[in-house]
Amino acid sequence: xxxxxxxxGVLWRQPYGEWLLQGLWLTIQLGALAWVIALSLGxxxxxxxxxxxxxxxxxxxxxxEIFRNIPFLVQLFFWFYAGPMLLGKTLQFKINxxxxxxxxxxxxxxxxxxxxxxxxxVRAGFASIGHGQYDAVLSTGMTRLQMYWYVMIPHALxxxxxxxxxxxxxxxxxxxxxxxxxxxxxxxMSYKIDEQTFHGLEAxxxxxxxxLVLGMTVVKLMDRIESRFRIPGLMSx
Amino acid sequence: MIEIKxxxxxxxxxxxxxxxxxxxxxxQKVVICGPSGxxxxxxxxxxxxxxxxQKGEIVVDGVSLSDPKTNLYKLxxxxxxxxxxxxxxxxxxxxxxxxxxxxxVRKKSRPEAEKKAMELLERVGIPDKAGAYPANLxxxxxxxxxxxxxxxxxxxxxxFDEPTSALDPEMIQEVxxxxxGLAKEGMTMLVVTHEMGFAREVADEIIFxxxxxxxxxxxxxxxxxxxxxxxxxxxxxxxxx
Ligand SMILES: Nc1ncnc2c1ncn2[C@@H]1O[C@H](COP(=O)(O)OP(=O)(O)OP(=O)(O)O)[C@@H](O)[C@H]1O
Ligand SMILES: [Mg+2]
Numbered sequence: 001x002x003x004x005x006x007x008x009g010v011l012w013r014q015p016y017g018e019w020l021l022q023g024l025w026l027t028i029q030l031g032a033l034a035w036v037i038a039l040s041l042g043x044x045x046x047x048x049x050x051x052x053x054x055x056x057x058x059x060x061x062x063x064x065e066i067f068r069n070i071p072f073l074v075q076l077f078f079w080f081y082a083g084p085m086l087l088g089k090t091l092q093f094k095i096n097x098x099x100x101x102x103x104x105x106x107x108x109x110x111x112x113x114x115x116x117x118x119x120x121x122v123r124a125g126f127a128s129i130g131h132g133q134y135d136a137v138l139s140t141g142m143t144r145l146q147m148y149w150y151v152m153i154p155h156a157l158x159x160x161x162x163x164x165x166x167x168x169x170x171x172x173x174x175x176x177x178x179x180x181x182x183x184x185x186x187x188x189m190s191y192k193i194d195e196q197t198f199h200g201l202e203a204x205x206x207x208x209x210x211x212l213v214l215g216m217t218v219v220k221l222m223d224r225i226e227s228r229f230r231i232p233g234l235m236s237x
Numbered sequence: 238m239i240e241i242k243x244x245x246x247x248x249x250x251x252x253x254x255x256x257x258x259x260x261x262x263x264x265q266k267v268v269i270c271g272p273s274g275x276x277x278x279x280x281x282x283x284x285x286x287x288x289x290x291q292k293g294e295i296v297v298d299g300v301s302l303s304d305p306k307t308n309l310y311k312l313x314x315x316x317x318x319x320x321x322x323x324x325x326x327x328x329x330x331x332x333x334x335x336x337x338x339x340x341x342v343r344k345k346s347r348p349e350a351e352k353k354a355m356e357l358l359e360r361v362g363i364p365d366k367a368g369a370y371p372a373n374l375x376x377x378x379x380x381x382x383x384x385x386x387x388x389x390x391x392x393x394x395x396x397f398d399e400p401t402s403a404l405d406p407e408m409i410q411e412v413x414x415x416x417x418g419l420a421k422e423g424m425t426m427l428v429v430t431h432e433m434g435f436a437r438e439v440a441d442e443i444i445f446x447x448x449x450x451x452x453x454x455x456x457x458x459x460x461x462x463x464x465x466x467x468x469x470x471x472x473x474x475x476x477x478x
Contacts, residue, residue, distance in 0.1 A: 139285055141313045
């Protein structure tokens with residue numbers, strides 16, 4: 001039996017070391033840009049689920065149910081293969097010519113999926129704000145839109161920073177799925193190194209280390225945000 | 238200022254308000270008392286359009302709430318409201334709590350809104366708390382901030398819903414003093430409270446509500462000394478003990 005000879009050098013030898021760094025850079029881009037979409041849409045749909053006007057509540061609920069219950073991988077394939085077709089023949093042709101289309105679809109798909117999860121947290125945040133608060137804001141003459149924008153959303157977001165941290169962390173981990181549509185992010189690159197060098201174990205370990213450091217950085221960042229925005233007097237978890 | 242004509246309201250089958258009639262003139266102070274569940278809070282919430290009612294009419298400053306064209310948001314600017322549980326925004330400083338509505342609704346500039354807010358904090362006796370957060374204030378201080386927040390919109394009438402019943406006894410007085418000050422300046426006030434000392438001192442009229450009805454109305458000492466209905470007698474007997 002052949003013994004496996006470790007060669008940790010693949011992690012920094014060129015071009016492999018550079019591949020991993022390129023992969024990391026793409027992972028960061030995917031996660032960060034998808035997070036912007038996830039947070040914006042999550043706040044929007046989470047708020048829709050909480051308003052009094054029922055048609056809006058239904059729209060919010062539909063969004064959450066659809067995106068939360070279908071596996072992310074399936075959603076990604078759908079956007080990648082079927083998405084351009086939804087736009088009609090001419091547009092489909094144009095879209096398919098965009099270079100790096102898979103990159104945009106990965107960001108978009110990851111953002112839409114994560115938004116459904118963020119929306120649920122936002123809704124829980126609203127639910128934990130006492131009803132008197134709504135009366136108080138309205139009694140000062142503010143409109144419902146002003147109430148949500150200036151008081152309720154900032155309040156609710158502060159209450160749900162811990163679960164949001166988890167979602168932010170998860171978005172980077174889920175971004176690995178983008179390799180299935182050919183986005184050359186970290187996991188993709190570690191496979192590519194394996195193909196070329198047969199040192200998949202080292203390459204995968206390298207990828208793991210990258211996700212670990214990235215994850216710890218995200219947690220640190222969110223801790224800072226949490227202490228900056230902590231509501232005074234609220235018991236810390 | 239406020240006219241309530243034959244107002245009835247139901248929550249499903251349950252009637253919360255039954256043919257309520259009341260007129261509050263400008264500058265008048267009306268105290269509402271009554272047992273728990275008698276519909277006092279609901280009545281206040283109907284007056285500023287936080288709750289709909291099914292029958293009758295409420296007119297505030299010549300504007301009918303029954304009219305679907307009425308802009309409730311504009312109307313609420315005229316009615317300040319103070320709640321039992323203060324309902325300050327816990328994630329904002331005291332100053333921001335007070336300046337938010339004047340800046341967003343009245344489009345006041347920040348310096349202008351803050352100047353007014355500081356005057357109001359001065360008036361309720363806690364100018365040094367402008368930068369504090371609600372959780373760092375005592376209950377009495379929080380309620381005074383809530384009063385300042387309502388006053389910042391320069392309302393024509395102030396409504397109070399049991400403003401002192403969530404407070405420790407030693408803090409009740411500081412809030413009542415602010416309210417008495419307001420009354421003396423001629424503010425129109427509609428106050429749900431069981432603080433009978435306050436009622437005696439400032440009320441032009443005291444209303445006793447039970448099961449959604451106004452059972453009795455009177456003035457100051459007369460109300461306390463000669464209650465007409467047995468229900469009022471029992472109730473006063475309990476709270477004046
Ligand atoms: N949203 C609601 N749905 C159903 N019933 C309600 C609702 N709000 C209030 N009620 C009921 O209406 C009745 C009157 O309530 P309200 O809060 O006006 O009483 P209150 O006189 O203010 O009492 P308290 O002194 O306890 O504050 C109560 O029996 C209450 O249970
Ligand atoms: Mg009440």
